[in-house]
Amino acid sequence: MRGQRVAIVGGGLAGIAAAEALSRFPFEIHLFEAKRSLGGRAGAYRDPEHPSLIDRCQHVAMGCCTNFLGLCRRLELEECFRRDTKLHFIDGDGQTHPFEASSWLPAPIHLASAFGRQRYLTKPDQKRIAAALWEMAPPSAVEKYAGRKMHDWLVEQLQSEVAIRCFWEIVLVSALGAPLSEVSFVAARKVFVDGFLRHRKAYQIYVPRIPLQDVFDVQAALKLEERGVRFHRQTPVRQVAYFNSRFNVRFGSGSEATFENFIAAVPWHQSPKLFSPILKNLMPKLDNVEEIESSPISSVHLWLDRPLTNLPHAVLLDRTSQWVFNHGARQFKESTGYYYQVVISASQDLAGMKHDELSRLVLGELVSAFAAQPAPYLLDYQVVTEKQAVFAATPFLEGLRPTQESILPGLALAGDWTKTGWPSTMEGAVRSGYLAAEAILRKYDYDEPVGDSDLPVSLLSRMLWGLGKDEHRR
Ligand SMILES: Cc1cc2nc3c(=O)[nH]c(=O)nc-3n(C[C@H](O)[C@H](O)[C@H](O)COP(=O)(O)OP(=O)(O)OC[C@H]3O[C@@H](n4cnc5c(N)ncnc54)[C@H](O)[C@@H]3O)c2cc1C
Structure with a gap:
């Protein structure tokens, strides 16, 4: 690996995670970002009337985001986030309903009394929601309801309009980026299993204390620079081609450079145009990414x-x-x-x-x-x-997502949209970056995981539904 050059294109969470993992090895790493700052969609902007940076949009992570939190730990960013254990739901009448786990009960019953206190849901609604969660939890539900849209499934499970609007929708629309009439049952199940049913800390939320740009463009970048990663901001890559066992990268400025390894960590809608026709032919799934909604x-x-x-x-x-x-x-x-x-x-x-x-x-x-x-x-x-x-986490999505590894050694894809099983989140992006790094490392016969395991499944959830028994590392 020593002296071998890696080009990473895209300075969002996926590119940053790939750089972090590879910087543990003696590569020469160059990360190219089109914009002025790193962070990608998790970014901020300046406004002349406001002295501090403004996040383009509030971002939060959850306790189940083990790879995102692992990245933060490795880059010493933990202080940039506050961990909140208490949520508040405010109903249509202005009543506030706190939501916090019991201090000692294991998952999945750690949230039972908090759920019971959500009085905007009637007792019959709460019972039907609990029954639906019970039906969705076992791993066998994935096969049983594969291809099903979540709203159809909820209607089948006799969920009332209020339960759908005030419980299911409120959790799922923000997590899966689409109305319930479009999202898949399988993606929705993952949100509930990972976020609420498997571990008592999974539901906790991590809120940035400082602007996202300061987290990723300043603090993360500083740590990675200390490890030798070279950042090239405002350096858009126009196209990458493959000659003589090397990746030839052409920049927006017209200049070129060659690398032994290449990771594309740009969003789905920008990925296909990054590759020369020959390279694109080696990644047939890129033809389908336009269908990702x-x-x-x-x-x-x-x-x-x-x-x-x-x-x-x-x-x-x-x-x-x-x-x-x-x-x-x-x-x-x-x-x-x-x-x-x-x-x-x-x-x-x-x-x-x-x-x-x-x-x-x-x-x-x-x-x-x-x-x-x-x-x-x-x-x-x-x-x-x-x-x-x-x-949007539609039922067709999983079939459209390419793996990070390509058939060409040294060429990998990253980005929240690549195949991680996760929705469009910082966690999905970080996982993809780590998986892309693993793909590069395999070229050098290194085959160890670089990311983090999921939170362990509580004994009770394992006994009730067999959760976790079918899981590999990621
Ligand atoms: C409004 C909003 C709210 C969100 N809220 C949350 C949330 O609360 N929690 C959560 O977990 N996730 C949230 N997300 C999703 C999260 O931001 C993304 O999933 C994650 O940041 C994606 O990271 P990425 O690295 O895959 O892609 P991106 O962040 O899109 O990074 C790709 C980078 O590639 C660069 N690039 C593109 N083309 C080129 C090129 N040719 N040359 C060089 N560079 C290039 C881009 O400029 C960009 O910086 C939210 C997203 C948005 C937009």
Whole structure:
């Protein structure tokens, strides 16, 4: 490996994870990123009216995101995230329902009493939800309901409209990036098994304490530079070709360079055009990536003249707004503004709405949810909609995702959209980067895993449903 050069194209989480894994070995690693900063979709922007960086959209990880958390540990980024064990659901009447695991019960009953306290769900609804979770949990459900769309399955399981809207949808739409009428049962099952049923810490959420750009473009990059990784920002790659057992990389500037190894870590919609026709022929699945459905996420940033709530974040039920994150007091012009970020996943229905209209709708929802009196004054707002934020976890998705390893040694794909079994998340991106690194390492006869194992399955979940018995390392 010594002296062998690796080009990684794309400085999102997938590219960063690949660089992290390979930097444990004596490669010469070059990471090329088209934009000014690393982080990709988990990025931030500057606005002249606001002194601090603004995350394009709030990102959170969960306790089950073992590879993302492992990457953070290896790059000493743990301090950049806060771990929250308590969630809050706010119903249509403005009632707040805390949701926190018992301090001692094992999964899956650790959340039973928290679930029972969600009074916007009637007891019959809660019973039917529990019965549906019981039906979905065993590994055999994957085969039994393969190809099924989640909404159809929920109707079959006699779930009421309220249960679908206020329980299933609220968890799944943000995790899977599409309405329940489009997402697959298998993907939905994975969210519940990994996030709630297998381990008592899996549901906890990790919230960045500092802007994402500071996490990935500054702190992560610094650690990787110490390990010798060379970052080339604002260096778009136009195309890669293969000559004389080497990858010939042509940059947007017209210059070229050759490498023994190449990892493409760009999003699905940008991947096919990166490869010369000959290389593309070696990766037949790239022809199908256009069929991967993208889904938008809108992020509404509000600066108010007074605080709305002390809660750090809340899930809003029965509203357009889905999650609200409280970022506290921030400097705004010459004074102070209280900054809130509201996330709306699968926001395609809002496409025609003007930004001021959407901001006022969201503000109205926050005021009623938190019964804020007198109503705060809106100092400033910004709406950021990422049209291709995530891919939708439809029943066809898994058949479209390529593996990281190609048939050409030294050539690998990474990106949240490649085959990891995970939805479009930072965890999926990091897993893909680690799997791409493993593919490169196999060329040098190194065949050990570089990533992290899943959280272990609790004894009770194993006994109840046989969870974990069918699992390999990842
Ligand atoms: C609005 C929004 C909210 C989200 N919320 C969450 C969340 O709360 N939790 C969560 O886990 N996930 C969330 N996600 C998903 C998460 O951001 C992505 O899954 C993850 O960041 C994808 O990482 P990636 O490296 O695969 O791709 P990307 O982040 O897209 O990185 C690809 C990089 O490649 C670069 N690139 C592309 N073409 C070229 C080229 N030709 N040359 C050089 N560079 C190139 C791009 O500039 C980009 O930096 C969210 C995404 C969005 C958009």
